[in-house]
Amino acid sequence: xxxxxxxxxxxxxxxxxxxxxxxxLELTVAANVIGLTFGFxxxxxxxxxxxxxxxPASLFVEFFRCTPAIIQIVWFFYCVPxxxxxxxxxxxxxxxxxxxxxxxxxxxxxxxxxxxxPRDYRDAGIALGLNGWQRIRYIVLPTAFRAALPVLVSNGxxxxxxxxxxxxxxxxxxxxxxxxxxxxxxRPIETFTVVALxxxxxxxxxxxxxxxxxxxRDRLAR
Amino acid sequence: xxxxxxxxxxxxxxxxxxxxxxxxxxIKGIDLDMHAGDRLVVIGxxxxxxxxxxxxxxxxxxxxxxxIAFDGQPYIQADEARGKTSIDTKVRNSIGMVFQNYTLxxxxxxxxxxxxxPCKSRGEKESVAKDRxxxxxxxxxxxxxxxxxxxxxxxxQKQRVAIARALMLDPKLMLFDEVTSALDPELVAEVxxxxxxxxxxxxxxxxxxxxxxxxxxxxxxxxxxxxGTIVEDGPPEQVMGAPREERTREFLSRVFHIGA
Numbered sequence: 201x202x203x204x205x206x207x208x209x210x211x212x213x214x215x216x217x218x219x220x221x222x223x224x225l226e227l228t229v230a231a232n233v234i235g236l237t238f239g240f241x242x243x244x245x246x247x248x249x250x251x252x253x254x255x256p257a258s259l260f261v262e263f264f265r266c267t268p269a270i271i272q273i274v275w276f277f278y279c280v281p282x283x284x285x286x287x288x289x290x291x292x293x294x295x296x297x298x299x300x301x302x303x304x305x306x307x308x309x310x311x312x313x314x315x316x317x318p319r320d321y322r323d324a325g326i327a328l329g330l331n332g333w334q335r336i337r338y339i340v341l342p343t344a345f346r347a348a349l350p351v352l353v354s355n356g357x358x359x360x361x362x363x364x365x366x367x368x369x370x371x372x373x374x375x376x377x378x379x380x381x382x383x384x385x386x387r388p389i390e391t392f393t394v395v396a397l398x399x400x401x402x403x404x405x406x407x408x409x410x411x412x413x414x415x416x417r418d419r420l421a422r
Numbered sequence: 423x424x425x426x427x428x429x430x431x432x433x434x435x436x437x438x439x440x441x442x443x444x445x446x447x448x449i450k451g452i453d454l455d456m457h458a459g460d461r462l463v464v465i466g467x468x469x470x471x472x473x474x475x476x477x478x479x480x481x482x483x484x485x486x487x488x489x490i491a492f493d494g495q496p497y498i499q500a501d502e503a504r505g506k507t508s509i510d511t512k513v514r515n516s517i518g519m520v521f522q523n524y525t526l527x528x529x530x531x532x533x534x535x536x537x538x539x540p541c542k543s544r545g546e547k548e549s550v551a552k553d554r555x556x557x558x559x560x561x562x563x564x565x566x567x568x569x570x571x572x573x574x575x576x577x578x579q580k581q582r583v584a585i586a587r588a589l590m591l592d593p594k595l596m597l598f599d600e601v602t603s604a605l606d607p608e609l610v611a612e613v614x615x616x617x618x619x620x621x622x623x624x625x626x627x628x629x630x631x632x633x634x635x636x637x638x639x640x641x642x643x644x645x646x647x648x649x650g651t652i653v654e655d656g657p658p659e660q661v662m663g664a665p666r667e668e669r670t671r672e673f674l675s676r677v678f679h680i681g682a
Contacts, residue, residue, distance in 0.1 A: 324525035328539035329515040342529045
């Protein structure tokens with residue numbers, strides 16, 4: 201290998217990358233707040249006994265799960281303004297696109313977890329005189345939320361990485377800043393290595409947290 | 423003490439039929455009166471309808487025909503015309519049940535498992551419920567487990583907690599559905615001892631078990647159920663010691679491994 205790494209060449213760009221990271225984190229946090237709450241509501245709709253609610257909800261989930269995230273982002277940025285005559289700032293659009301994607305994936309995580317709550321708990325709840333709402337509130341939801349937590353966290357990290365896609369619509373996130381720095385410094389390899397390390401440094405501890413949740417869940421389930 | 427003939431039965435089942443599907447008839451006509459203080463043990467081959475009978479009594483299943491009265495009040499009624507079952511949930515609250523799989527809620531500590539229903543469904547004050555819970559746990563030798571999670575307990579301990587949890591609601595009738603079947607053999611005794619303790623206090627109970635020695639010891643009356651009907655019904659000495667019916671004899675000889 202003849203290439204000589206020169207990280208000093210990109211040192212001056214760290215401040216810019218940090219600004220990009222803040223935008224990335226903002227996108228991630230906003231998408232997760234929306235994805236965690238709306239994903240839950242959507243899961244309830246997907247399981248609803250009324251087909252009028254179930255069908256559109258399932259369609260939403262499948263659309264966002266079965267198309268590439270990059271197309272969803274492009275679609276949000278160019279088609280939504282054209283089709284619906286809605287013009288929002290780029291950041292809001294980026295958040296909405298990522299949030300819809302995450303909402304769909306989280307809805308699946310919630311649904312699977314709720315349906316996996318053992319039927320025995322329902323029987324035990326009835327035998328203890330708890331009514332339907334109390335069984336959901338005190339037994340089904342806490343059990344399901346714990347079961348879903350590792351998947352929710354891991355979906356959340358996934359969306360942190362997916363935020364890199366918004367660079368193509370000129371949102372100044374970590375990826376976008378990295379691309380600019382690479383062009384300007386003529387050092388793409390060093391730049392993208394540093395960018396990758398920054399993504400890793402944020403994701404890794406969170407992914408460890410997900411494993412810890414998973415371990416704890418399995419220990420409690422025994 | 424009033425004679426059992428004049429007092430109203432605690433449980434009165436009439437013409438009970440239950441199918442899980444048109445081809446799977448599990449209960450094919452059961453009539454049964456059970457009196458307060460009875461310790462009724464139901465024995466019989468698997469698939470004979472024993473567990474279903476208990477589940478129906480707990481109000482966990484719909485029924486196809488028949489009715490059940492509890493403590494003199496209408497409790498469960500089949501509406502054959504509309505294919506529905508009406509269950510009086512107020513009446514149901516005076517019955518408690520313990521299951522084969524413990525069914526402790528894994529996200530709650532032992533004491534939280536015990537006080538959940540009293541606090542949420544009866545509006546009992548948390549401090550009062552907690553005191554009662556600790557009394558039960560002390561009585562069942564589990565005082566030091568109050569703040570741990572179910573996953574940290576042995577099967578025998580879990581099942582004793584499940585019994586205490588049901589007792590927290592002061593049931594007039596306790597149903598035990600194969601409560602020792604999932605346990606390692608050395609843990610069976612500690613659970614059966616707790617049930618014996620309750621028997622001494624004259625708690626009415628209906629027990630489904632495969633443990634024939636336990637059945638003989640605890641029962642005041644034994645039902646032999648097979649094929650969805652009650653084949654034989656009487657005191658343990660008679661049903662288990664000198665059965666009148668051929669099917670009972672055959673079943674007992676098989677479970678006791680007595681060569682026929």
